Amino acid sequence: MDLLCETSDDQILDVLNNVTHIWISHEHPDHFSIPFFKKFAKQINERKIKILFQETKDKRVVQFLKNLSIDYFELKDNIDLKLDDHFSVTCIQDGFYDSALLVTHENEKILNLNDCDVTTQNKAKEIFSKTGEVDVLLTQFSYAAWKGGVANKKWRVEAALEKLQTVGLQISIFKPKFVIPFASFVYFSNQENSYLNNSINKPKDVVERLKDSISHIIILKPNGIFSGNYEADSNTRAIEFWSQKYAEIEQKKLNVYDTVNEELICESFKRYCDRIAIKNNMTFIAMIRSISPIPIFNAVVVKVLDLSITLKFDYVAKKIEQTAEVPMICL
Numbered sequence: 001m002d003l004l005c006e007t008s009d010d011q012i013l014d015v016l017n018n019v020t021h022i023w024i025s026h027e028h029p030d031h032f033s034i035p036f037f038k039k040f041a042k043q044i045n046e047r048k049i050k051i052l053f054q055e056t057k058d059k060r061v062v063q064f065l066k067n068l069s070i071d072y073f074e075l076k077d078n079i080d081l082k083l084d085d086h087f088s089v090t091c092i093q094d095g096f097y098d099s100a101l102l103v104t105h106e107n108e109k110i111l112n113l114n115d116c117d118v119t120t121q122n123k124a125k126e127i128f129s130k131t132g133e134v135d136v137l138l139t140q141f142s143y144a145a146w147k148g149g150v151a152n153k154k155w156r157v158e159a160a161l162e163k164l165q166t167v168g169l170q171i172s173i174f175k176p177k178f179v180i181p182f183a184s185f186v187y188f189s190n191q192e193n194s195y196l197n198n199s200i201n202k203p204k205d206v207v208e209r210l211k212d213s214i215s216h217i218i219i220l221k222p223n224g225i226f227s228g229n230y231e232a233d234s235n236t237r238a239i240e241f242w243s244q245k246y247a248e249i250e251q252k253k254l255n256v257y258d259t260v261n262e263e264l265i266c267e268s269f270k271r272y273c274d275r276i277a278i279k280n281n282m283t284f285i286a287m288i289r290s291i292s293p294i295p296i297f298n299a300v301v302v303k304v305l306d307l308s309i310t311l312k313f314d315y316v317a318k319k320i321e322q323t324a325e326v327p328m329i330c331l
Contacts, residue, residue: 001030001144001186001187001188001189001190002186002187002189002252002255003185003186004185004186004187004242004245004246004249005185005221005222005245007222009039011222011223012036012040013040013043016040016043016044016047016049017047019047019049020047020048020049020050020083021049021050021051021052021083021089022044022049022050022051022052023051023052023053023089023101023112024051024052024053024061025054025098025099025100025101025112025114025115026054026097026098026099026114026115027060027061027097028115030186031114031115032061034064037064037065037068037070038068041068041069041070044070045069045070045071048071049070049071050071050072050073051065051070051071051072051073052072052073052075052081052089052091052101053065053072053073053074053075054074054075054077054091054093054099055074055075055076055077056074062074075089075090075091075099076091077091077092077093078090078091078092078093078130079091080104086105086106087103087104087105088103088104089101089102089103089104090102090104090130090131092116092127092130092131094116094117094118094127095116095117098114098115098116098117099114099116100112100113100114100116100118100127101114102130102131102134108135108136109131109132109133109134109135109136110134110135110136110137110138111131111134111136111137111138111174111176112138112182113127113137113138113139113140113170114138114139114140114183115140115183118139118166118169118170119162119166119169120169121169121173124169124170124173124174125173128173128174131174133174133175133176134174134175134176135176135177135178136176136177136178136179136180136226137170137171137174137176137178137179137180137215138179138180138182138183139166139167139170139179139180139181139182139183140163140166140167140181140183140184141163141164141167141181141183141184141201141203141205141206142160142163142184142200142201142202143156143159143160143163143184143200143201144183144184144186146193146196147159147196147199150195153198153199156196156198156199156200157199159199160199160200160201160205163184163201164201164205164206164209164210167179167181167206167209167210168209168210168213171210171213171214171215175214175215176215177215177216178215178216178217178218178226178230179210179213179215179216179217179218180218180219180220180226181203181206181217181219182220184200184201185242185245187200187246187249187252189252189254189255190254190255190256190257191254191255191256194254197249202242202243202246203219203238203239203242203243204239204242204243206219207219207235207239216230217235218230218235219235219238219239219242220238221237221238221241221242224238259306259307261307262304262307262309262311265304265311265320266320269313269315269320270318270320272315273315273318276315277318282316285297285316286316286317289316297316299312299313299314299315299316299317299319300312300313300315300328300329301313301323301325301326301327301328302327302328302329302330302331303327303329303330303331304330304331305330305331309322310322310323310324310325310327311323312325
């Protein structure tokens with residue numbers, strides 16, 4: 001996937017000159033960009049920008065930041081952190097790795113749900129019990145993952161509709177004055193998956209679907225500023241901007257990746273097994289696998305589509321081979 005609109009280095013530097021904190025919601029590369037921090041570590045340090053990240057057991061992210069001498073603060077789940085006398089943030093951990101952020105400024109509240117799986121009333125009410133009603137809600141507005149093969153457009157149409165219904169559900173629970181659809185300004189850019197673009201939601205779809213809701217839908221374009229009021233002209237210009245970007249997708253050059261041969265796959269798998277063996281007792285794991293009444297530590301069977309072969313990866317036995325078994329997944 002690629003962004004519909006890329007941010008230049010100069011634009012990034014302009015942003016860094018005007019912020020004091022950067023929040024990372026989770027480790028996925030579209031939220032935690034290692035190249036970004038390596039490239040702009042000097043500017044982040046010079047500006048004394050502090051990184052906010054949820055407290056985790058593995059400490060991988062904060063260790064990475066520490067190696068770059070970047071200042072950080074670990075946010076404890078559901079504990080307010082005061083940044084000054086009038087401004088505080090609260091991290092709300094979700095699932096195994098994700099998190100949302102509640103920003104409170106005096107009597108105003110902004111909730112960024114990010115990628116959190118808030119798709120049911122029960123889940124929304126669980127988070128609402130920690131946030132109460134909010135003034136501004138930031139949330140996803142379209143799917144950004146695989147949704148069926150070329151012929152299965154029905155799945156994609158349903159997935160897109162489900163995203164809009166989810167935004168409606170969130171509005172009904174959190175009752176925000178404003179909703180900013182902010183995650184999903186992307187397109188599927190691989191030659192193999194570009195068909196997935198045929199049902200994605202666009203900002204104008206969000207506005208149309210939720211025009212009768214209790215919230216104003218605020219569409220922003222790059223470098224846009226939300227003043228705290230609904231401005232129809234600004235919204236219209238932003239919708240027109242994004243409509244043009246979506247219209248340009250069909251003219252964009254798609255990414256094409258070289259085929260990786262079986263020999264290289266086998267070499268990579270061997271290195272993978274060696275890395276696992278460094279930190280794990282493989283003899284013990286093999287014993288557990290042999291006596292466990294439930295399938296555990298089993299081999300993985302993958303169909304490699306471009307090579308027209310099916311491979312069985314057994315990381316316990318450090319063995320890889322072609323097989324006629326039914327694959328668990330196709331890649």
